[in-house]
Amino acid sequence: MTNISIGLIGAGLIGRKHLKKIAEHPDYSLAAIADVNRDAVAAQHPGERVYADYREMLDEIHPNAVIIASPNQLHAEAGIECARRGIHILIEKPVTDTIAAASRLIVETRLSGVKTLVGHHRRHHDQVQRLRALLAEGSIGSLVGVSAIWATYKPNDYFEAGPWRTQPGGGPILINLIHEVDFLRFAAGEIKAVNAVSSNRQRGFPVEDTAAALVEFENGAIGTMIASDSAVTPWSVEQGTGESVEFPFSGESPYRFMGSHGSLEFPTLVHWSQDETARSWNKPVMSQRLFTTTIDPYAAQLDHFRDVIRGDVPTIQSVEDGARTLIATLAITEAAATGTRIDLRERYELLSDGSAKTFALA
Numbered sequence: 520m521t522n523i524s525i526g527l528i529g530a531g532l533i534g535r536k537h538l539k540k541i542a543e544h545p546d547y548s549l550a551a552i553a554d555v556n557r558d559a560v561a562a563q564h565p566g567e568r569v570y571a572d573y574r575e576m577l578d579e580i581h582p583n584a585v586i587i588a589s590p591n592q593l594h595a596e597a598g599i600e601c602a603r604r605g606i607h608i609l610i611e612k613p614v615t616d617t618i619a620a621a622s623r624l625i626v627e628t629r630l631s632g633v634k635t636l637v638g639h640h641r642r643h644h645d646q647v648q649r650l651r652a653l654l655a656e657g658s659i660g661s662l663v664g665v666s667a668i669w670a671t672y673k674p675n676d677y678f679e680a681g682p683w684r685t686q687p688g689g690g691p692i693l694i695n696l697i698h699e700v701d702f703l704r705f706a707a708g709e710i711k712a713v714n715a716v717s718s719n720r721q722r723g724f725p726v727e728d729t730a731a732a733l734v735e736f737e738n739g740a741i742g743t744m745i746a747s748d749s750a751v752t753p754w755s756v757e758q759g760t761g762e763s764v765e766f767p768f769s770g771e772s773p774y775r776f777m778g779s780h781g782s783l784e785f786p787t788l789v790h791w792s793q794d795e796t797a798r799s800w801n802k803p804v805m806s807q808r809l810f811t812t813t814i815d816p817y818a819a820q821l822d823h824f825r826d827v828i829r830g831d832v833p834t835i836q837s838v839e840d841g842a843r844t845l846i847a848t849l850a851i852t853e854a855a856a857t858g859t860r861i862d863l864r865e866r867y868e869l870l871s872d873g874s875a876k877t878f879a880l881a
């Protein structure tokens with residue numbers, strides 16, 4: 520396969536970004552777009568085939584692959600329709616809106632054997648890959664803890680353009696913190712349990728504008744995370760990496776990884792360490808800035824999806840793995856609402872079990 524014909528379902532905020540990346544990529548050709556706002560989308564993309572009904576697009580065009588960038592509630596249904604037709608899927612995050620929907624999607628993709636990739640684009644950053652390797656090779660010893668911030672100010676027109684973003688499920692936990700949860704699972708290890716608090720004090724919407732979570736990892740490390748869409752700060756991965764022009768570069772590190780023999784800031788990859796023979800709070804801690812390039816993670820995601828489709832590499836994130844990130848993220852919402860610590864291990868097991876009892880999960 521030299522060129523991959525690819526369709527897009529949902530040409531909104533992120534869909535338009537995917538269209539741009541597809542147009543710039545030599546190994547893909549855009550087959551068609553499906554969006555319920557057919558006429559408006561067709562006017563924005565003259566010369567492209569645009570369908571109002573994505574099933575019609577799948578049946579008439581039968582692309583090799585599809586990017587699903589419609590609202591969360593439609594991910595599972597669209598993914599299942601693609602799987603039944605043997606079409607590979609790059610599915611935006613969250614993989615689905617509920618665990619039950621995720622497990623239906625998992626069953627269908629397993630049955631059909633289509634390749635799946637979840638759009639947690641952060642995994643494709645060079646800095647993330649380097650950080651993951653540094654932690655795995657023990658460059659800071661045993662991981663003790665993580666402190667993570669994602670805080671920025673979303674302008675009013677963001678909410679006016681999508682009123683669903685003011686309702687439960689449309690806030691920073693499921694839209695933004697989910698990327699942090701996925702990043703931590705990928706770089707630092709599987710999350711075992713969570714606790715959380717949330718607040719809507721700044722914006723007064725039904726959905727939270729700020730949330731803080733306590734995280735326990737299976738490897739014994741612990742962590743804190745805070746996410747807010749109502750605070751003016753330079754501390755988000757988008758600003759720290761300068762991954763796209765929409766989020767002006769700050770060069771700051773919103774993450775600190777603390778270990779028994781040193782620590783790492785992310786994404787600047789400043790590595791702090793001490794004389795190995797005399798670890799002590801009375802001794803100086805020295806820093807060294809490690810280097811990696813900043814790349815476009817959306818373009819790298821398309822490179823990886825191409826390699827997965829061609830069978831050259833396993834997917835960096837299957838729908839099963841995306842569902843684990845969803846389980847941990849939904850548990851943060853649940854913990855904030857109930858004020859309880861939530862152990863995730865049984866939920867992961869129900870998911871991987873693949874049996875009917877998984878469907879009992881909300």
Ligand SMILES: NC(=O)c1ccc[n+]([C@@H]2O[C@H](COP(=O)([O-])OP(=O)(O)OC[C@H]3O[C@@H](n4cnc5c(N)ncnc54)[C@H](O)[C@@H]3O)[C@@H](O)[C@H]2O)c1
Pocket residue numbers: 528529530531532533534553554555556571573588589590591593611612613638639640681694
């Ligand atoms: N990876 C990322 O960085 C990232 C960033 C933003 C959004 N997202 C995810 O992408 C998805 C879309 O988010 P968005 O911000 O682009 O939303 P959006 O509202 O801007 O766009 C959604 C689009 O889907 C279309 N749509 C709705 N129902 C449809 C249907 N049945 N068939 C076809 N099209 C339909 C809408 O008309 C709209 O154009 C969400 O799941 C979101 O979480 C991911």
